[in-house]
Amino acid sequence: MQRRALLASAAAATAAAGLPRFAVGQPAGARTLRMVPQANLTSIDPIWTTANITRNHGFMVYDTLFGMDAGFRAQPQMAEWARTEEDGRAVTIALRTGLKFHDGEPVRAADCVASIRRWMKRNPTGQKLESVVDSLEALDDRSFRFRLKRPFPMLIKGLASPTNPVCFVMPERVARTDPFQQIRDATGSGPFRFKADEFNSGSLVVYERNPDYVPVPNGEPSLTAGPKVARFDRVEWRIITDAATSAAALQSGEIDWFEQPPPEIQELLKRNRQIAIERIDPLPLTGILRFNHLHPPFDDKRMRQALLPAVDQADYMAAVVGADPSLYVTGVGFFTPGTPMASDAALGPLTGPRSIDRAKALLREASYANQPIRLIGPTDILAPAAMTQVGADMFRRLGVNLDAALTDWGTVVQRRTSREPVERGGWSVLYTAFSSFEFLDPAAHTPLRGNGTAAWPGWPTVPRLEELRDAWFDAPDTEAQQRICREMQEVAMDELPYIPVGAYVSNTALRRNLQGRVPGFAIFWNIGRA
Numbered sequence: 001m002q003r004r005a006l007l008a009s010a011a012a013a014t015a016a017a018g019l020p021r022f023a024v025g026q027p028a029g030a031r032t033l034r035m036v037p038q039a040n041l042t043s044i045d046p047i048w049t050t051a052n053i054t055r056n057h058g059f060m061v062y063d064t065l066f067g068m069d070a071g072f073r074a075q076p077q078m079a080e081w082a083r084t085e086e087d088g089r090a091v092t093i094a095l096r097t098g099l100k101f102h103d104g105e106p107v108r109a110a111d112c113v114a115s116i117r118r119w120m121k122r123n124p125t126g127q128k129l130e131s132v133v134d135s136l137e138a139l140d141d142r143s144f145r146f147r148l149k150r151p152f153p154m155l156i157k158g159l160a161s162p163t164n165p166v167c168f169v170m171p172e173r174v175a176r177t178d179p180f181q182q183i184r185d186a187t188g189s190g191p192f193r194f195k196a197d198e199f200n201s202g203s204l205v206v207y208e209r210n211p212d213y214v215p216v217p218n219g220e221p222s223l224t225a226g227p228k229v230a231r232f233d234r235v236e237w238r239i240i241t242d243a244a245t246s247a248a249a250l251q252s253g254e255i256d257w258f259e260q261p262p263p264e265i266q267e268l269l270k271r272n273r274q275i276a277i278e279r280i281d282p283l284p285l286t287g288i289l290r291f292n293h294l295h296p297p298f299d300d301k302r303m304r305q306a307l308l309p310a311v312d313q314a315d316y317m318a319a320v321v322g323a324d325p326s327l328y329v330t331g332v333g334f335f336t337p338g339t340p341m342a343s344d345a346a347l348g349p350l351t352g353p354r355s356i357d358r359a360k361a362l363l364r365e366a367s368y369a370n371q372p373i374r375l376i377g378p379t380d381i382l383a384p385a386a387m388t389q390v391g392a393d394m395f396r397r398l399g400v401n402l403d404a405a406l407t408d409w410g411t412v413v414q415r416r417t418s419r420e421p422v423e424r425g426g427w428s429v430l431y432t433a434f435s436s437f438e439f440l441d442p443a444a445h446t447p448l449r450g451n452g453t454a455a456w457p458g459w460p461t462v463p464r465l466e467e468l469r470d471a472w473f474d475a476p477d478t479e480a481q482q483r484i485c486r487e488m489q490e491v492a493m494d495e496l497p498y499i500p501v502g503a504y505v506s507n508t509a510l511r512r513n514l515q516g517r518v519p520g521f522a523i524f525w526n527i528g529r530a
Contacts, residue, residue, distance in 0.1 A: 030529060031233040033514075035257035036246040037522065039381040040239045041205050042410025044194070045182040047122050050164035050446055050456065051413045052435065056522045059224065060207050060235070061102070062168035062188035065093060065112065066160035067225030070282070070519070072437065074160035075225035077216060078107065078169060078189070088151025094143040100212045101171055102193045109138035114175035116159070119167040121179040125158035125443045126167065127454070128473060154443055154473060162224045162437060162520070163444035189213070191230040191525050201410070205237035207524075221518045221526040223437075231516070231528035241380040241408075250275060250509060256529075257510040259522050260382040263322030269509050276512050282519055283436030284329055284337055284503035287316055287387050288447060290430050291498060293460040295421040297371045298428055304496040306362035308349040310394050313502035319386040320433075321504045329503040334448055334489045336439040337503050340478060345486040346493040350500070356397050363398065370401045376416065376427040378409035387431035387501060416457040430457075431501070435521060441481070442469045442488060447498050460497040 039053045046058030067077045076082075080096045099107035113136055120126035120133075134147040146155065159167050169175075174185050186194040192207035199205055215227035238255060240246045247265045249255040251272055259280070261269060269275045289311065291298040298304050317328030331351050335342040344351075373395060377388030388406065395402045405427070407415075412430065420426035439445055449455045449469070450462025468488045475481040510517070516526045 032236060033232040033234070033257065033524070033527070033529075034236045034238055034255040035522070036240050036249070036255055036259060037205075037237045038260045039378070039409040040202050040241075041237065042201055042413060043182055044184075044186045046168055047118055047165045047179055048182045049413055051409075052164070052521065053409075054413075055162075055164050055166060057186075057194070057205070058166055058168050058188075059162075059190065060192040060524060061186050061190045061194045062166075062170065063099075063190045063213075063228075064160065064167055064224065065169065066156055067223070068157075068160040068162055068437075069222035069225040071222075072440065073225075074156045075216075075219060077160075077225070077228075078112075082156055088153070089148045091146040091148070091155055092139070092143055093145075096214075096216075097142070098214055099189055101189045102187050102210060102212075103171075104212075105171065106141070107169065107189050108141045108172070109144040110141075111172045111175065112169055113138050113144050114172040115169045116167060118170075118175050118177070118179045119165060122165045123158070123161075123163070123167065123444070124446055124449055125154060125161060125163075126165075127451075128152075128443070128469075129155060129158055152473075158443065160224075161444050162435075164438065164446065191215075191228045192235060201239075202408075203239050205239070207235040209233045215525075221516075223518065223520045224523075228525035230525055232524070235524055247509075250511070253511065256514055257508070257522075259508055260506065261509045262382055262386075263327075266507055266509065274512055275509055277507050277509050278517070278519075280506045280508040280519065280521060281436050283339070285383070285433050285435055285506050286332060286336060286439050286503045287320065287383060287431065287433045287501045289387075289391060289499040289501050290432065290447060290458045291460075291496065292426065292428050292458055293497070294419055295426060295428070297366075297368060297373065300366060301495060302366035303363070303368060304499075305349075305494075306359055306366050306368070307394075307398075307499065308359070308496075309352075309355045309362065310359035310398060311350060311499055311501060312354045313350065313500070316387050316390050317502035317504050319390045320383045321507075327505045332500045332503045334439070334445075334492050334500060335441070335485060336436045339436075339440050341441045341482060341485040343482070343486050343489060346490040349493065356394075359398055363400070368400070372401045372403055372422050373428045374403045374405055374422045374426070376405045376407075376412055376430050378412050379406050381409040383433040383504065383506070384409065384412075384431050387433070391429070391431055419453070419459070433504075437520075442472045442485065448488070448492060450495070450497060455497075458497065460495065462491065462495045462497060464491050465495070465497070 043049045046054045065079045066074045080094050082093045120130040132149045138144045177183050191213045195206035209230040219226040243265050246258045250258045313330040321327040329337045392404045446456045450465035452461040472484045513530045
């Protein structure tokens, strides 16, 4: 599968030596940062959804008790200190003084307690933490305490994790919202305020600097840790789905940052000395083919396994980043390549010879009877859209009864939560990608859970995965954790909660007069104009 065959329109747009000038607004002022984000913002609730665009929104308007630096170490943010007592069964956390929400109300321990309780219902580490919590209560306005059934060494790291859903602190009145219902109030205490009066989904998202925000007084900005200094008074996300339009606006200076330019556009932008192409995340992002385990045909493990010979990770990744093999990784399993928990355990079905004919034979052996398979996917976000096109081609070559339902990313994010069967608007398969830090280990690995209807959309039930995950938390050292992760991968390659389709380098493009960008994802503190 050739990327240019899939994305011919994008290639055609870049065939000329230059791009046409598209007016998207006046040139950016010195105190305004204008950016084209990876996708439209359709949900403002970073607990309800794992969409990265909503996570990025969350880090604009909310703060966290602890941040995580680039070495994946937890550092205090809103917290002034944490104290562990009673042989690890009591953990007390105190807030820094002077923290305020955007409405002027002080941040209280009660807000933190309510926010943590909501987060624990949805985050993989939070769910594990909740199982060992005896009580969680505010002691006064500035401090709160966990009482645990047994020590939980991952507690602080879990609160610090940037993995979706992130433990953002919201006002108690908002955090009391059912975690499976979306909030409508984006009041936070973070470095920027969400301008609800200017929000126009599909067109414009606006944030303004929070003048009351007080960054942590020490440390260096690193991932989500360190001082969060807002150097712009205003940040605008311009929702532009056409890559050529975005590139033209970046070249003319009408925007400052294009979060996810496709490969053909990157090659064009490299010719412009005023534009820098940089890795947005130092580690590769992993793409996945996710199954709906609740309904036929992929409620049958044999049907999921039948696809393995047809999945070519190189095809998927070349569609995302182009033909340069230095920009992607194959032979990818269930943990981020190049990190301690990654291994080659049980990956033979993904690394051996590829064969559509073999996959067809396995489908027949699994008694596939032409049941409809609905693939849902986006047209307006780079990696999932490219992988979806490769996947649609793969399913067509397999001769299945395919319904490719392609829409915008926001609609996909909403639709993937449906547990209905295909005949009532549900779905069978989807493609998406996760940041490197989300697949580091089992603690925060959302799609590797096997806890049924409590799991991430797809809802696999795999008790052995859950048992091994519990054992991983209790493992005495890294070597023991690695052994458990190898076995988890062996189980996952048999049960297939999803199929890894490779990992890729995600590049971003921005004007060279922007300096101080914090690597990891689209982070808006510390970045400023030279």
